[in-house]
Amino acid sequence: MSKKMHIKLNVNGKDEEFLAEPRELLIYTLRERLNITGPHIGCETSHCGACTVTINGKSVKSCTMFAAQADGAEITTIEGIGTPDALHPLQEAFKEHHGLQCGYCTPGMITRATKLLEENPNPTEEEIRFGMAGNICRCTGYQNIVKSIQAAAAEMNAAKEAAE
Amino acid sequence: MIPAAFEYYRPKDLAGVLSILEEHGDDARVMAGGHSLIPMMKLRMAEVPHLIDLQDVDGLHGIDISNGQIRLGAMVTQAEIIDHEGLAAVAPILREAALQIADPQVRYMGTIGGNVANGDPGNDMPGLMQCVNATFHLIGPEGERSVPARAFYEAAYMTAREDEEVLTAVTLPVPDGGYAYEKQKRKIGDYATAAAAVQIVKEDGVCKAASIAMTNLSDTPVFSEDACAALLGTALDDAAVKAAVTAMLGDIDPSEDNRGPVAFKKHVAGVILRRAIERAWSRA
Numbered sequence: 001m002s003k004k005m006h007i008k009l010n011v012n013g014k015d016e017e018f019l020a021e022p023r024e025l026l027i028y029t030l031r032e033r034l035n036i037t038g039p040h041i042g043c044e045t046s047h048c049g050a051c052t053v054t055i056n057g058k059s060v061k062s063c064t065m066f067a068a069q070a071d072g073a074e075i076t077t078i079e080g081i082g083t084p085d086a087l088h089p090l091q092e093a094f095k096e097h098h099g100l101q102c103g104y105c106t107p108g109m110i111t112r113a114t115k116l117l118e119e120n121p122n123p124t125e126e127e128i129r130f131g132m133a134g135n136i137c138r139c140t141g142y143q144n145i146v147k148s149i150q151a152a153a154a155e156m157n158a159a160k161e162a163a164e
Numbered sequence: 165m166i167p168a169a170f171e172y173y174r175p176k177d178l179a180g181v182l183s184i185l186e187e188h189g190d191d192a193r194v195m196a197g198g199h200s201l202i203p204m205m206k207l208r209m210a211e212v213p214h215l216i217d218l219q220d221v222d223g224l225h226g227i228d229i230s231n232g233q234i235r236l237g238a239m240v241t242q243a244e245i246i247d248h249e250g251l252a253a254v255a256p257i258l259r260e261a262a263l264q265i266a267d268p269q270v271r272y273m274g275t276i277g278g279n280v281a282n283g284d285p286g287n288d289m290p291g292l293m294q295c296v297n298a299t300f301h302l303i304g305p306e307g308e309r310s311v312p313a314r315a316f317y318e319a320a321y322m323t324a325r326e327d328e329e330v331l332t333a334v335t336l337p338v339p340d341g342g343y344a345y346e347k348q349k350r351k352i353g354d355y356a357t358a359a360a361a362v363q364i365v366k367e368d369g370v371c372k373a374a375s376i377a378m379t380n381l382s383d384t385p386v387f388s389e390d391a392c393a394a395l396l397g398t399a400l401d402d403a404a405v406k407a408a409v410t411a412m413l414g415d416i417d418p419s420e421d422n423r424g425p426v427a428f429k430k431h432v433a434g435v436i437l438r439r440a441i442e443r444a445w446s447r448a
Contacts, residue, residue, distance in 0.1 A: 002169045022172030022215065025206075044165050046203060047353065049269060058243070058272035064202050065273070068172045069217055112269070133352040134267030 007071045011036060012080030026062040026070050027051045030077060038078035038107040042136070049135030052108035053077045059115045061134070078107035081114055089159070090114060090152040099148030101139030109135050113149050121157060125150065167205035167212075174217045178303055178330065181216055185328045186305055188214040194330055196239055196278035199270050200287075224277070224332060227251055236334045238277025242266070245276065255336070257343035257363065261292045264347045264359075280313070281331040283321040283384075286355030290317060291385035292345060295361035295377040298336035304329035317384035340373065341365035342448030346440035347379070348432050350423065356380040357423045358433040360440035364395065366448035371395045376408065376441075380423075381416035381433050388415040391437070400445050408441060409434045 004019040009029075016034055027044075030036045030053070039062055042050030046064040053062045054076040082088030090110045093099065100106040109132070116123065116131040123131060128149050129142070137145060175181050185192050192214035195201050204210035218224055224239040227248050234255060236245070242262040245251060252259045265288050266274060279289040280300060293300075293313035301310045302325055311324045313334075318324065325331060340363065347359035359379035365372040374395040378386045390411035398404035418429035 002171050005172060021169060023167045023169055023205075025166070044206075046199060046270065049267075052269060059269045060273060061269045064199055066172070066198075066202070068174075069198065069219065071174075116268075131268055134269040 005068050005071070007067050009067070009070060009072075010074045012076060020067050022066060022068045024067045026053075026065045026067045026075075029067040030062060030075075036077050036079055039111075040104055040107060042104065042108075047136065048105070048108075049112060050105050050108040052112045052135065054111060054115055057115075059112050059134070076111070076114075078111050081110060088114070089155045090117070090149070093148040093152035093155065094145075097148040097151055098144045099140070100137075100145075105135060105137045105139075109137065109145060113152070117149070117153055117156060121160075122153060123149070165206040167202070168208060170205075170213050170215045172215050172217065174220050176220050177222050178332065181218065181221060181330055182303070182305060182328070184214060184216050185330070190327060192216060194218050196275040196281075197241065197273035198278075199266070199274045200278060200282050200284060218277075218330075229254055229338070232338045234336050234338060236276050238275060238281075238331050238333055240276050242271035242274045242276070242279075243268075246271065254338045255296070257292065257296065257339060257345055257361065260343070261288050261345035261347075261361065264288065264345065264349075267353045270353070276334055277331050280316075280334060281323065281325060283317060283319075283323045285320050285383050285385070286380050288345075288347065288356065288359060288379055291359065291377040291379035291387075292361040293334060293336070294385050294387040295363055295375045296336045296339045297375065298334050300325075300331055301333040301335065302326075302329045303332050308332075310335075314387050320383040339363050342444040342446065344440040344443035344447070346436045346443065348436050355423075358418075358429060358436045360433075360437045362437070362440040362444040364400075364441070364444040364448045366445065369399050371398055371400055371404075371445075374408075376412065376437070378412060378416055378433060378437070381418045381429060383417075383419075386412075386415050388412045390415060395441070400441070405438055405441055409437050412437050 009016045040050040042048035044063050046061045051062045082091045193212045194216045225237045228235040245262040279287045298313040299310045316324045342364050344362050348357045361377045363375040374392040376388050376391045391408040394407035394411045
């Protein structure tokens with residue numbers, strides 16, 4: 001066993017400090033150490049995107065990063081995006097437009113989509129499909145996921161205009 | 165999937181990296197974005213007792229364009245290549261290729277240095293870098309040296325880089341003429357069944373220069389001099405394109421795998437190269 005490392009993370013605005021072996025993957029840190037179980041383990045081989053989180057402004061598959069690599073980073077998971085009483089527009093839109101069926105891929109989908117809309121607030125359908133290509137859904141066939149993201153984009157843009 | 169235990173290092177400078185490599189030899193490996201290495205460590209197909217994370221190392225980041233030369237630090241990510249407007253203006257083939265690598269999450273982490281140094285025949289950047297005649301810059305205990313991309317690849321995962329050396333940057337001349345990176349893959353995120361990188365210079369309707377490299381059709385990328393020669397001095401009529409495709413097919417050596425049998429791969433390689441040549445010509 002290698003020596004444990006002192007790792008500091010900021011997850012959803014909260015500072016976390018712990019000792020972990022370097023081989024601990026970030027998804028396990030989140031789920032098993034910090035009890036943040038929104039990011040899911042799907043394929044565990046960096047294909048499916050169920051474990052997607054935002055790290056220092058980048059969408060990352062947390063099954064393919066060691067917690068040690070993220071030392072010092074700011075991380076946002078689905079738990080940091082909206083609350084049950086005040087859903088994020090993406091969460092509201094996924095609910096409204098049936099953007100999920102079993103729900104397993106949804107945290108990764110929505111976390112990725114927050115970043116996609118930040119980079120491109122008004123994406124075309126093609127841009128959404130391309131920008132969401134790292135996330136796999138095995139239920140809905142993507143149609144309603146794309147619709148949900150389009151609806152959320154429209155809602156967020158309208159809210160921004162109203163505020164201006 | 166949990167990798168075997170290892171010691172983790174995050175040095176701040178290249179001297180620190182080199183001293184760890186010297187101390188541990190074969191037992192140490194550098195990691196850039198980790199999206200090739202970590203999956204291999206999880207599968208326990210790569211054993212890395214001493215893992216050196218390059219993310220904090222000074223001097224490995226950044227895209228610089230000056231005097232007709234482009235310099236990409238080894239830690240420049242595919243996403244940075246895509247987002248860099250200045251780079252897209254002078255070398256649009258880089259953006260076109262990077263957009264066809266993996267998926268958005270992987271492109272935020274995956275780096276040019278990792279992609280070219282890994283030596284995986286499936287990686288897209290090695291062939292592209294041979295097409296644009298890039299140079300790879302290495303540093304090791306003996307100092308710095310540079311190796312042309314066209315002389316870097318020896319076999320699958322075997323390159324001119326010595327174990328105790330680190331690839332620090334990629335430089336290339338600003339490419340001339342029309343360009344295309346064409347890639348056939350089974351699904352988004354897949355490696356190529358066949359891919360072609362093409363740059364063509366057109367003058368008075370005649371091909372003045374051509375550069376052609378193929379990906380995942382041999383255990384190394386294939387820069388096809390004969391295919392380039394077949395286009396030179398022609399008006400890229402059908403006979404010239406056919407001759408280039410035939411020449412390329414003589415240079416590749418694909419093997420059967422889950423992307424298809426050899427005959428299929430050769431067929432796809434021909435289709436993809438023809439498309440790439442035609443598109444590059446239309447942009448020349």
